[in-house]
Amino acid sequence: MLLSVINPNTTAAMTDQIAAAARSVAGPGTEIVGVTPTMGPASIESHYDEALAVPGLLDAIIRSQRSETPADGYLVACFGDPGLDAAREISPVPVIGIAEAAMHVASLLGRGFSVVTTLGRTIGRAEELSERYGMSKRCRGIHACEIPVLELETNPDTAAILIDACRAAAENDGSDAIVLGCAGMADLAHLISQKIGIPVIDGVAAGTLLLQSLVTMQAAPASSGELAPPPPKTYSGILAQFGE
Amino acid sequence: MLLSVINPNTTAAMTDQIAAAARSVAGPGTEIVGVTPTMGPASIESHYDEALAVPGLLDAIIRSQRSETPADGYLVACFGDPGLDAAREISPVPVIGIAEAAMHVASLLGRGFSVVTTLGRTIGRAEELSERYGMSKRCRGIHACEIPVLELETNPDTAAILIDACRAAAENDGSDAIVLGCAGMADLAHLISQKIGIPVIDGVAAGTLLLQSLVTMQAAPASSGELAPPPPKTYSGILAQFGE
Amino acid sequence: MLLSVINPNTTAAMTDQIAAAARSVAGPGTEIVGVTPTMGPASIESHYDEALAVPGLLDAIIRSQRSETPADGYLVACFGDPGLDAAREISPVPVIGIAEAAMHVASLLGRGFSVVTTLGRTIGRAEELSERYGMSKRCRGIHACEIPVLELETNPDTAAILIDACRAAAENDGSDAIVLGCAGMADLAHLISQKIGIPVIDGVAAGTLLLQSLVTMQAAPASSGELAPPPPKTYSGILAQFGE
Amino acid sequence: MLLSVINPNTTAAMTDQIAAAARSVAGPGTEIVGVTPTMGPASIESHYDEALAVPGLLDAIIRSQRSETPADGYLVACFGDPGLDAAREISPVPVIGIAEAAMHVASLLGRGFSVVTTLGRTIGRAEELSERYGMSKRCRGIHACEIPVLELETNPDTAAILIDACRAAAENDGSDAIVLGCAGMADLAHLISQKIGIPVIDGVAAGTLLLQSLVTMQAAPASSGELAPPPPKTYSGILAQFGE
Amino acid sequence: MLLSVINPNTTAAMTDQIAAAARSVAGPGTEIVGVTPTMGPASIESHYDEALAVPGLLDAIIRSQRSETPADGYLVACFGDPGLDAAREISPVPVIGIAEAAMHVASLLGRGFSVVTTLGRTIGRAEELSERYGMSKRCRGIHACEIPVLELETNPDTAAILIDACRAAAENDGSDAIVLGCAGMADLAHLISQKIGIPVIDGVAAGTLLLQSLVTMQAAPASSGELAPPPPKTYSGILAQFGE
Amino acid sequence: MLLSVINPNTTAAMTDQIAAAARSVAGPGTEIVGVTPTMGPASIESHYDEALAVPGLLDAIIRSQRSETPADGYLVACFGDPGLDAAREISPVPVIGIAEAAMHVASLLGRGFSVVTTLGRTIGRAEELSERYGMSKRCRGIHACEIPVLELETNPDTAAILIDACRAAAENDGSDAIVLGCAGMADLAHLISQKIGIPVIDGVAAGTLLLQSLVTMQAAPASSGELAPPPPKTYSGILAQFGE
Known part of the structure; x- marks a missing residue:
């Protein structure tokens, strides 16, 4: 299985360190890819940073799902667990936060x-x-x-x-x-x-192992109810790409 | 006093309606300005929409504070109360959500x-x-x-x-x-x-009146502690404007 | 609007001070009247005092409602919020406690x-x-x-x-x-x-402003259910006046 | 031991019935006295009635304690448990509510x-x-x-x-x-x-037995702290008798 | 009435002390019997001891119920309240724990x-x-x-x-x-x-008096629902006696 | 790693079924052994059964730890999670319940x-x-x-x-x-x-995967504090083997 470990801040060195921690516990058949978002704060130390890290996190999941090798699960590697509910709405596979x-x-x-x-x-x-x-x-x-x-x-x-x-x-x-x-x-x-x-x-270790467990159990979130895919609509301004 | 009623979605007609509701209860010395963000979803009906409404909301507060007539209080007029903690960090005046x-x-x-x-x-x-x-x-x-x-x-x-x-x-x-x-x-x-x-x-009515009450009492949030201004840092990509 | 600020103890000097605090935040169209009960303890510093302050408080509301200028709302100005539920039963307008x-x-x-x-x-x-x-x-x-x-x-x-x-x-x-x-x-x-x-x-300031807000919103308590007017009945002894 | 079962309303027939229920479970050495207050409502069916039943209840305890045969414990026989904290302040012996x-x-x-x-x-x-x-x-x-x-x-x-x-x-x-x-x-x-x-x-049965148990254990409430005797002070109007 | 005070550990001297404490508060018509189990730990100081004290406790209740003088109530005299739910299933009379x-x-x-x-x-x-x-x-x-x-x-x-x-x-x-x-x-x-x-x-004193109160009130636990007698079945090994 | 899946009842056919469920999700390097206790009830359908299943469960863990191939973790495969705290005291490796x-x-x-x-x-x-x-x-x-x-x-x-x-x-x-x-x-x-x-x-699947995760993380319970090994002491009667 392929697990995507997303560092919600934009500091690539930290992403590498996080991915290494994930790999150190992943099982034999589990591949880990570390992802740094294309937008957002260099680190997350306030509610402001956390809120503004979410677009980059969601963008990373959307890109992964639209890619040729969509991940089988996403780990959100910031202890504030930013954007977890939103991420689960747009992901057909499990999403877990490290906190x-x-x-x-x-x-x-x-x-x-x-x-x-x-x-x-x-x-x-x-x-x-x-x-x-x-x-x-x-x-x-x-x-x-x-x-x-x-x-x-x-x-x-x-x-x-x-x-x-x-x-x-x-x-x-x-x-x-x-x-x-x-x-x-x-x-x-x-x-x-x-x-x-x-x-x-x-x-990071706990989340990688829980995510691997969920994927093994085929325990994808329900596609109906509160976490169903969001109703499509127009987005404006610099966030226009999130619409449609 | 000047109260800013921010509609976190980008539908201007809804902003007008919300501002009218606020004006219908505001006291004699209270001026209401309705604000539509420059970015984000046309309506908020999912966790995804809500998360992506926050950048526009924060941008609106930042613009107001940097303007010649900064508001004396902000009302976040979406029942999910998006971005409240982040808004309070960047606002020196009270912020209230309608829920x-x-x-x-x-x-x-x-x-x-x-x-x-x-x-x-x-x-x-x-x-x-x-x-x-x-x-x-x-x-x-x-x-x-x-x-x-x-x-x-x-x-x-x-x-x-x-x-x-x-x-x-x-x-x-x-x-x-x-x-x-x-x-x-x-x-x-x-x-x-x-x-x-x-x-x-x-x-909207309840929030306008509570906000007016807080401003009357001069009850601005503490500028230290959890809601102190966020530490400045670099932001990347389409969100670069939120950095400093 | 006319707001009645009831000091549940019988010390008139304290009533004056409380009414002044209420007036200092009340809006332009809001008149404040301070009320000292005709019965009860000189100050409230025990459960005993608090319980025995309630008859005077209820009496003050009944008198106000039967007067030519019934108040549009009542503030109970003791931090133990004595008699709030009882007061709401007999008042057709909002009642708020300062705690x-x-x-x-x-x-x-x-x-x-x-x-x-x-x-x-x-x-x-x-x-x-x-x-x-x-x-x-x-x-x-x-x-x-x-x-x-x-x-x-x-x-x-x-x-x-x-x-x-x-x-x-x-x-x-x-x-x-x-x-x-x-x-x-x-x-x-x-x-x-x-x-x-x-x-x-x-x-006192917070309560005056919240009460003013409720009156502005025309948010009177429901007249049915738990807080409906109490069923009339005989009262005995020195409390006979509360019956009927 | 002597247990006083206080019916907080003024209907004597109901007091008799309550005292009989208490006697039906009391132990061999336990004497039950039923008490009807000298003031207050004929029955308790609202917060208003309940609040106005408290003076009579407190008066009954004060009279008992000042009498030649003060009770060893008091049972408050109304399911709203009116005035329990106040009663405990003025009673040197246990007080229990039936709820x-x-x-x-x-x-x-x-x-x-x-x-x-x-x-x-x-x-x-x-x-x-x-x-x-x-x-x-x-x-x-x-x-x-x-x-x-x-x-x-x-x-x-x-x-x-x-x-x-x-x-x-x-x-x-x-x-x-x-x-x-x-x-x-x-x-x-x-x-x-x-x-x-x-x-x-x-x-009534449960309360009589618990009260008897507390008296047997000599478990009187602490005379210091929150439930210490109330600080003496002046009372006014028809409630003047409660002061001193 | 006959109340059985079960010391869930096997130290008989402690049983005597506990039974004495129970007798010191029991009413005139209440007989206390202290019981030491035939199996289990000498004292209870861990979850392990507590779990392994339960068979002896249940055995003591079963023996009492099958005897010529079954008790009218059982007190479990260990502050961890071991086996309370299980004891209530097999006892037709009240069971109380001392905690x-x-x-x-x-x-x-x-x-x-x-x-x-x-x-x-x-x-x-x-x-x-x-x-x-x-x-x-x-x-x-x-x-x-x-x-x-x-x-x-x-x-x-x-x-x-x-x-x-x-x-x-x-x-x-x-x-x-x-x-x-x-x-x-x-x-x-x-x-x-x-x-x-x-x-x-x-x-021990509190439990003896509460138990005596429950027996006086004839408040036996319901014989249906969660605490109904357990469905009979085969037990194996050294615990075979608990089956059937 | 070796994981022991203990069926706390004595029905061996059910143990086989449970072990198969565990094996169906276990990772490549994880060996599953199903264990049926040597004492206790044939099934667990009451608090009585559950309490009496604990000795067999604890015995199974003790035997495993004293064997030449002690397990690296124990899964308690009954939805009442019987004996979890006691099991953790005597096990140096993780123990998880299926509920x-x-x-x-x-x-x-x-x-x-x-x-x-x-x-x-x-x-x-x-x-x-x-x-x-x-x-x-x-x-x-x-x-x-x-x-x-x-x-x-x-x-x-x-x-x-x-x-x-x-x-x-x-x-x-x-x-x-x-x-x-x-x-x-x-x-x-x-x-x-x-x-x-x-x-x-x-x-069973969830517990196997969580247990495997804990072992991978080397997250053994603390050996001090509440879950430290129980103080040794004498046990009597048919449970004598549990003492030492």
């Missing part, structure tokens, strides 16, 4: 988990997703390490800061697992887990 | 209300908003009249169908008030209320 | 707010109201400044103590707004907001 | 129960109490038999109507028990249970 | 209570029960004293440690009552209550 | 799902699990087909009855997916899905 994936998997490992994310201003969105996914009681705390998304890769102290933040979160919240709150942290999950002694869930 | 406004006002009139919306496929979003605004227990039912947004104006039976749907919803749910689930229904609120004998809340 | 008004307005300004009230023993009631109004997730903390109601006016340190308490609440809870938990704090809202940099909502 | 008692007991008998009450307009209050007591998930439905309180005794069809209503509620809601929603139904609990084959809980 | 009993009783004494239990690893189960019984909002904290079950009796510092833990819990959580989280703490309830000044609820 | 797996997977496919189970008396347990897993809002209905577990295989109408029940559930609840409520229905999932046009999730 959704990580929270569901973490809930299978014990009674409670903590989230460690990048900037404090993203905590509200993580809280909202936790409620949306039914995780209010399981998610015992959401904590920020205050490293901006694009500095995760360049800051020499990222690993040390995250290890400390994850350990503190686990102790403070009495949690059985940690969920990493940014796709850019994917490569550190195993290291942190070894250091703090409880499972650390990276949404 | 938010209508549900809060309806909750002041009794123990429970029902929502009557356009297409059945929008019920899921209304449910999600109801939970987000803390209205899960107050909102006793969400019902569709199955008239598409742009037909509300042209269908000769709109009033009759809505009266029937609102009466049935009130009886079935034992509700004390009805919330109309589309900005395009604004002009029918009083008629329906007279026919069915309980209050019928139109979000 | 209800303040919490709904605060929820429009961000993801979470804190309440700062008078005595610690009133926290339980505020919590109960927060749940009743669907604000459990929005209301992040309720804190007491431990100044009794009637000392708010006379204590020279009231402003300083409240500024500190509001700042501490906002920081501790990560809140986007503060709700003042007593009608007697109304005149300090703007000062505190300036000092701590986030919006501070006074329920 | 509270009946719902807690019913929840011990299976996964869900239904309430069958008098008039439809009281359903909202029962719903509110169910949430207050943590019974939202257990309470599967609240149904009205539409017999006014004082007709329960005189209407020759009361038993038949209630049997039908309870059976229908149990079947419709899939409930394991029925809770009777009015003190005036106390004498019918066993008959209905025999007819419909599942337990039928009368709050 | 269930203690939490319901504590909720009648104020707005919030705290639980003080033995080992930290049992907190998750107590949390789960609190939700099951609708006590999520009432139960403000669950705290461990870290004394193993069988050391409660032998550790000379048990009383002092528990007094400190209960006082700290009450202050930290602002609670109106304490619930003791182990049947082995039953004899200390009054002492602790005297020391800390708020009610301390022991589940 | 848990099916509900999490179904929640990834749309806004709501329905469960179709065997006997009506199991609905309560499914409801409880749905809440435990945070699925209360997603799980829109639980319906029984009233075919006993062991007749699923032999009843010639099973497929037809289930297709009808699933279609009715989807329509009635407006659901986007169906969850099958018994391991014995595993082989019918694809057929039903084809007939009714929305995804039908079998917990």
